[in-house]
Amino acid sequence: MSASSPLRPVLPADIQSRKGGTPLVVLTAYTTPMARIVDRHCDVALVGDSLGMVLHGLPSTIGVTMDMMILHGRAVVRGLTKAMAVIDMPFGSYEESPQQAFRNAARLIAETGAPAVKLEGGQHIAETIAFLTSRGVPVMAHIGLTPQAVNTLGGYKVVGRDAEAEKVMADAVAVQEAGAFSVVLEKVPEGLASRITQRLTIPTIGIGAGVRCDGQVLVVDDMLGMFTDFRPKFVKRFANFGETADEAVAAYAAEVRDRAFPGPEHAFADVLPAKGAQG
Numbered sequence: 001m002s003a004s005s006p007l008r009p010v011l012p013a014d015i016q017s018r019k020g021g022t023p024l025v026v027l028t029a030y031t032t033p034m035a036r037i038v039d040r041h042c043d044v045a046l047v048g049d050s051l052g053m054v055l056h057g058l059p060s061t062i063g064v065t066m067d068m069m070i071l072h073g074r075a076v077v078r079g080l081t082k083a084m085a086v087i088d089m090p091f092g093s094y095e096e097s098p099q100q101a102f103r104n105a106a107r108l109i110a111e112t113g114a115p116a117v118k119l120e121g122g123q124h125i126a127e128t129i130a131f132l133t134s135r136g137v138p139v140m141a142h143i144g145l146t147p148q149a150v151n152t153l154g155g156y157k158v159v160g161r162d163a164e165a166e167k168v169m170a171d172a173v174a175v176q177e178a179g180a181f182s183v184v185l186e187k188v189p190e191g192l193a194s195r196i197t198q199r200l201t202i203p204t205i206g207i208g209a210g211v212r213c214d215g216q217v218l219v220v221d222d223m224l225g226m227f228t229d230f231r232p233k234f235v236k237r238f239a240n241f242g243e244t245a246d247e248a249v250a251a252y253a254a255e256v257r258d259r260a261f262p263g264p265e266h267a268f269a270d271v272l273p274a275k276g277a278q279g
Contacts (some may be wrong), residue, residue, distance in 0.1 A: 010043055010084040011035070012116050012138035018043075019203045024182075024215025026205055030055055030072045032221060035068040035079025042083050046118065046217060049088040049148070053229075054221040061147045064090040066104060073112035077181045084141050085114035091148040094119050095250070098131030105137045122145035122171020127176040133179030141175035144168060144209065146189035156232070158208075160188045172196045172204075184217060185209040185232070208234030 002242045018024055026044040028049045029035040038045045049070055052064035055148030073087045087108050094101035116138040119125065126271050129139050144159045153159070160168040168188060182203045185193050190210030197204045197213055218235060221227035225240035255261035 009080070009082055009115075012084070012140075015043065015084065016181045016202055019214055020200060021214075023213075024203055024205060026216070026217035027220045029076045029079070029220060032075045032079040035076040035083075035085075038220065039080045039083045042161035043215070045080055045083045045085050046216075047076050047112075047114070048118075049090050050219050050221075054177060054219060054227040058065035060150055062091045064088075064152070066093055066107065070111050071109060073108065073114055077113045084116065085112070086116045086118050089116045089117050089119045094125075094128060095121075096232060101128045101218065102132055102135055105132055105139075109137065115253045116140055116181070118142055122168070123174040125171040126174040127131060129175055129180055139178075140205075141178075141182045141183040142186065143171040143175065143188075144185050147186075155260055156187070158187045158189060160192045160208060165189070165192050168192060171198070172200055176200050176202050182214075184249050185213060201259055208232065232268060243252065 015024065022256075024044065025042045026046055027038050027042050028048040028050060029038045029045040030047065035045055047069065049061040049064040050067065052058040052061050053070065055072075056064075056068070058064065063093075069087055073085065075086050089101070089104060089108065093104040098127075101119070108114065108117055118140040119128070122140040122141075122143045129141060132139050145153065145156060147156070150156060159272075169192070172183060172185075178204060182205055183200070184205045184207060185196060187208040188206075190212070191203065192216070193206055193209035195214040203214035205215040205217050207217045219227065222231070222235045223238050225237045225242045226245070228242045231237075241276055252261065
């Protein structure tokens, strides 16, 4: 292999092999420029249906469509050279039947070039995961708080306390047995997430599930401080780009109104200077 050969991209088998090793780093990405940044530092770029809220102003992820996921999925895949793209299957694209799920998963993979999809649900969706994985569709599972089910869950609450713990554990085992190569644990109590991580042979990726998972994921707009409508407890802001952008736009607006921008250095002369002219 020559030194100029492209980097080998991460694939689902690589993620699965990282169980118990160096924690997996996962961030969402929705655009090519952000995908390029994520690609330099992360193992997985998740094209999350959170894009409906952080980019499109929707009140939840429920209104996200297949066309939206494909549009953003293509943009992200174009920006990756090594990190693996995983695309969320949106609400209504897989719940009806395994056959419906396969048609839509196959479309996502074929039209974006991403090697894997993510879908929400535990025991009740295990049959669908098995149907997909047996037909060549790698699946990242997602249990605990499943945002697409927010209307039935009664809000964005912690899932797995007290009597719920047994069900969440059963969900984790079910998606593993169905063939998922990894599983996201969202808003699961830290102790339960640790027990699930110890029990499973596939990697767990936490979001609000404590430090003992095999990896972590955050919404990139949350951790960069670009999405400020609300801030979940589990989010750490590593930057405050929202504030910086607000300050920059305010400065731009002021300079435009004062006719301070554009300056002479930003304008073009009516006549090109003669070649070799001085000054």
